[in-house]
Amino acid sequence: xxxxxxxxxxxxxGLSLAKIFGSHSNHISLISRDIKKLKNYKRTLSLxxxxxxxxxxxxxxxxxxxxxxxxxxxxxSHFDIVIYNVASLRLKDLMQDSAEQMLIDYKINTLHALxxxxxxxxxxxxxxxxxxxxGGGFALxxxxxxxxxxxxxxxxxxxxQQLYKKLRRDKIFVGTITITDFINNKSDKYTPxxxxxxxxxxxxxxxxxxxxx
Numbered sequence: 001x002x003x004x005x006x007x008x009x010x011x012x013x014g015l016s017l018a019k020i021f022g023s024h025s026n027h028i029s030l031i032s033r034d035i036k037k038l039k040n041y042k043r044t045l046s047l048x049x050x051x052x053x054x055x056x057x058x059x060x061x062x063x064x065x066x067x068x069x070x071x072x073x074x075x076x077s078h079f080d081i082v083i084y085n086v087a088s089l090r091l092k093d094l095m096q097d098s099a100e101q102m103l104i105d106y107k108i109n110t111l112h113a114l115x116x117x118x119x120x121x122x123x124x125x126x127x128x129x130x131x132x133x134x135g136g137g138f139a140l141x142x143x144x145x146x147x148x149x150x151x152x153x154x155x156x157x158x159x160x161q162q163l164y165k166k167l168r169r170d171k172i173f174v175g176t177i178t179i180t181d182f183i184n185n186k187s188d189k190y191t192p193x194x195x196x197x198x199x200x201x202x203x204x205x206x207x208x209x210x211x212x213x
Contacts, residue, residue: 002026005072005079007059007116008086012183013134015041016196017083022050024200029053029072029079031065059086060108062115069119079120080127081203084113085134087149094147102148109152114159117167128171130203133160135210137180157210164209175202176210189213 004021008014009030018041022028028050032038035056042052053075057068073079088105117124117131124131139157142150157176164174177198181190198213 002080003029003076003078004081004083005029005031005069005120006083006085007031007065008084008134009038009041011037011041012185012192013195014085015044016192017085017199018045018050018052019048020193020196020200021081021203022052023048026081027051027053027076029055029076031055031057031059031068031072033058059112060104062112065112065116066119069116073123078123078127079129080124081130081132082116082120082124083132083134083199084116086113087134087136087152090148091146092148094144094150097148102151105148105152106155109149110155110159113156114163117163124167124172125170129173130206131163131167131172131174132199132203133174133176135160135176135178137178139178140180140212161209173203173206174209175206177202178210178212180212 004026006014006017009032018028030038038054042054045052053072055068055071057064059065086108088108135157136153138150139153160174160176167174183192184190198211202211
């Protein structure tokens with residue numbers, strides 16, 4: 001059994017990630033802002049006999065995030081797999097956005113992903129662990145209507161590539177699923193379940209550091 005940490009869990013991709021990793025006899029830990037929603041996700045997963053721990057945290061607030069990580073580590077001792085599935089999804093024109101809000105977005109989209117890796121580095125090194133990031137097509141094809149998010153996904157992709165090179169000497173695998181369209185339950189390809197399968201296959205095979213999907 002592996003201990004899987006998913007940071008950023010909603011009813012779409014986050015929950016699907018928890019289901020697919022949990023269905024392979026892994027222990028799931030979830031971090032998100034809303035404790036009520038987390039409790040609902042835990043109940044849903046428990047119907048499939050998936051063991052789950054939950055902690056609420058605001059990913060933009062490092063103190064809150066560190067506290068949640070500490071509480072979960074007390075419960076499960078360590079993490080083998082960390083999935084950073086967080087983004088500030090704002091439809092805002094690049095020329096109309098404020099520097100203050102974009103800095104907040106940058107923390108959520110990119111900078112605190114790095115902070116999570118640094119905070120859990122010793123764990124991941126001991127376990128020869130895996131780090132997976134939810135990337136986005138805006139990293140490849142930026143859209144000024146989603147200006148801040150486009151910048152954030154480009155920076156996250158760059159970060160993931162740096163970490164892949166940096167951490168492989170520690171036997172830590174870093175991978176990214178770059179999702180090139182909006183997640184949609186009615187899509188033939190971009191359902192949360194199918195994207196979650198891409199995450200699990202990348203974790204299982206570790207044959208490339210980025211899947212462009």
